[in-house]
Amino acid sequence: MAPSRVDIPEPLSAPNPSKTRQSTKQEVHYGDFRDEFFKNGYAVIKGVLSKERAREYQSEALTWLESFNIGFDRHDKGTWKKENLPQSFKGGMYLHFAAAHEKYMWDVRTEPGVIEPFAKLWGTDELVVSFDTVNITLPQSIVGEYDSKPWPHCDQAPERQGLACVQGIVNLSESGPDDGGLVVMKGSAALFDKFFEENPVTGPMPWRTAKHKDFHPFSDKDLDWYREHGCELIKVCAEPGDLILWDSREMHWAQFGDSDLIRTIVYATYTPAAWMSDEDRAAKKELFENHETTTHWPHTNLYTHGKATINVDGEEVPDPLEREEPLTKPEKTEKLLKLAGVIPVDAAHHEYAVTKDSAQNAPAGTVKLVEDGEIVLIPTPSPDPRDPLNLPQWQKWVISTTLGVFAVLSVLMTSGMGPIITTISAYYGGNPRTNDLMTYPTLFMGLGNIIAVPLAEAVGRRPVFLTSALILTVGSIWCAASGSLASHIAGRDVLSLAAGQSEALCPLIIQEIHFIHERSSRLAWFSAIQSIGSAALTIATAYLVQSLGWRWWYGIFAIISGVLFLVSFILVPESLYQRPTDAFDGQVHVQHEGEDLAVIRATRKHRVELDFTRYQPRTIRHSLKVFHGPAKWSVAIECWKHMLQCILFPNILWIVLMNSVVLGIYVIMVTVFGTILTAPPYNYPATALGLVQGGQIVVSLILVPVLGYGGDKLHEYIARRRNGVAEPEFRLIPILLPVAVALISCVIFGHAGSDPYHWSPWAITVGFNGIYFGFIGIVLIGYTYSLDSYGERAGPILVLICAIRGLISFGISFGVTKFVAKVGYKQALDICAIIMGVISAFGFVVFIFGAKIRFLTMKYAVDKKTVEI
Secondary structure, eight states, X not given: OOOOSOOSOOOEEOOOTTXXXXXXXXXXXXXSHHHHHHHHSEEEETTSSOHHHHHHHHHHHHHXXXXXXXXXXXXXXXXXXXXXXXXXXXXXXXXXXXXXXSHHHHHHHTOHHHHHHHHHHHTOXXXXXXXXXXXXXXXXXXXXXXXXXXXXXESSOTTEESOOOEEEEEEOSOBOTTSOEEEEEETOGGGHHHHHHHSOOOSOOTTOOSTTTTOEEOOHHHHHHHHHXXXXXXXXXXXXXXXEEEETTSOEEEEOOSSSOOEEEEEOXXXXXXXXXXXXXXXXXXXXXXXXXXXXXSSXXXXXXXXXXXXXXXXXXXXXXXXXXXXXXXXXXXXXXXXXXXXXXXXXXXXXXXXXXXXXXXXTTOEEOEETTEEBOSXXXXXXXXXXXXXXXXXXXXXXXXXXXXXXXXXXXXXXTGGGHHHHHHHTTTOGGGGHHHHHHHHHHHHHHHHHHXXXXXXXXXXXXXXXXXXXXXXXXXXXXXXXXHHHHHHHHHHHHHXXXXXXXXXXHHHHTSOGGGHHHXXXXXXXXXXXXXXXHHHHHHHHHHHHOHHHHHHHHHHHHHHHHHHHHHHOOOOOOOOOGGGGGTOEEEEEXXXXXXXEOXXXXXXXXXXXXXXXXXXXXXXXXXOOSOOOHHHHHHHHHHHHHHTTSHHHHHHHHHHXXXXXXXXXXXXXXXHHHHSTTTOOOGGGHHHHHTHHHHHHHXXXXXXXXXXXXXXXXXXXXXXXXXXXXXXXXXXXXXXXXXXXXXXXXXXXXXXXXXXXXXXXXXXXXXXXXXXXXXXXXXXXXXXXXXXXGHHHHHHHHHHHHHHHHHHHHHHHHHHHHHHHHHHHHHHHHHHHHHHHHHHHHHHHHHHHHHHHHGGGTOOOOEEEO
16 A cells, blocks of 8 residues: 555656666676565565564564453454454554554664665665554454455556665564465566556546555456566565565565464565655654554655544444554654654755764774775765766766866976977077076966965865966967067966966866776876877977967967867866765764764765755756855965975875975976987987877876776775775875886986987987876876875865975976086986985885874864764
């Protein structure tokens, strides 16, 4: 019986968070009861209660039945008569007398073993339960036959689509082949739509009252149809303590037994709390307060069975046995009130308040990445359609690619002048300040990070990114039209402020729209797009300037940058989203008045259902908005404060030093490789230098599968071997490869530079591109380790890494020539290799003591935000 609130036969749809996985076609192997459920339409879960516990509940149910004091005594079969029992439906369903709200009924409903299978089915712990009743059916062998025949039916209207309700029976007594119990048409749920397509409901439907909208009876002819399609009738057998689940689309009915056992069961059905509308929640609360019994549907169709009446002289009058409240009232715990729908527990209702320290015993960054064989989504996405983590994958790829193109232009306009610097120097008559065109952009990129990321924390990522894209365009036009070297330098400094966002802001946006299990691969793709694009355009630069002149080099890329600004305005939405602290641990604790009510966890297969009731949908208009809410300038100040704190974290300091030293070595090589290759004995033409940098394309193609996807897979593999627990230090294992490549490249490059007549030019080319692999590999792993360790400090940490390595690079660029001239290539690069080797060795300390460091620094890296409803 499942009456519906819908009064007209229109298509109904339940807001089902698991519809994609919970079709009646078994598309996924779960390795548990769900396989049987989706295949057959029903399942028996053994031992959700112990047999002893089930017997205790049955005893309480019989005590309740005896409490009417009209003659029934469980110990005296002579009293087992219909006239000694209060009225019931179909021989034992007690729809009145506040039966649904007796203490023992709520004790059964709140049993963890009863709830867990429903939580697995729906993919959420946020559930509401039906105010269904108890069934105590005395055996026909003693009380005589009941005036009820088999009534095959389903409890879901043909118009209601998909899996919308899963009914449950908690078995408190034996239910063998000869005992009373549930009969199902095995496999009929899968044929639900097909049956009604071939047998549409037409004509009068007297059973389709407002109260029974979801009830549909079947005829003998209908049973034959299902049998012809491979279904069969099954008497479901179960033991005390077992839970029987069945799809509401499955044909079923209750069968009376031939044994002398008292059938005792509790009907309990759970559905996601997020499905309940405000109207239904208010109705359910009223029903709860009035101790009313309803039907199998927990979240909708909330119709009461009303008060019991009897017929006296042809007139319906109140049954004198009716009760206004339970004989034994339950304790109204928060768990009970949550299941009752009285407290609006909603994973989507994220209002953040610093009310409780949500830090766990585990240090920041230690997470449960794998649960029951499934990847847990971290950070936990909210049910808000506007949450950037809920963006479709295709849109995430579009955003990442757009950011990658911005990074290509940024790197090209700031660092891609190498092949044409001699041409520009000649234009300015060999003015030594021409070198400032190459050196100062590094400084201003670092300054751009220090300014822009805190600003992005205050006003949002989107306005800062769009402004940067616009400044990059304006700065390029400025350089193209500059009338003097000083103006040219100033224009490059301005565009470099914007270009700096390719280093921190772009990776920040990418990590905000992706989960940690895919973070390394997505950042690797971003880096690859940046490297491949900038390398290819660097090769083209020499030919472009040779044909059109250096001003049109700026002009062409100013046009491209302008187009990118327009594309970004359309395709790059806001990614800043406020999350509770424990979302970064992979489970959100929903609280009410400071107490935990529920824990929300999402997995790759079982996503959180989007809630379009409490939240607004993501629309084009919303995505195109530049500003989302007022600026929070105090957050910008907090960002600078967090930078000062994070640089004192030993593990973050090590990451910053690793980034800085490898970039410093790369700056040395990028400064001198052209001098080495254009001089005897190699005598490379200037146009060939761009081709040498083209090796970065190959390096990037290696980076993505080896350190990108490989890093994510290794992270997951180790977590699975450690009971699903992942530590950020797992991310550091692959760093051995880029470190080794970088050290070897230093040695080879130095020896070849010092003794070119005994070394092939390939030594310079391979060494140069090898150090680039070391650089981008160390950057990638440093980013993922830092972001995994301190998710709430992503912005400040990215700024630290980028700004400090930029400042060091700027300082090195002024002394490279003198340093190399003084000690020679071999000694200079050997010194670099030694410094890098020493700093790299501290990585073993970070790997071993990383968890301890994260635990000690956690109080400075955790905001303690919670979800309060």
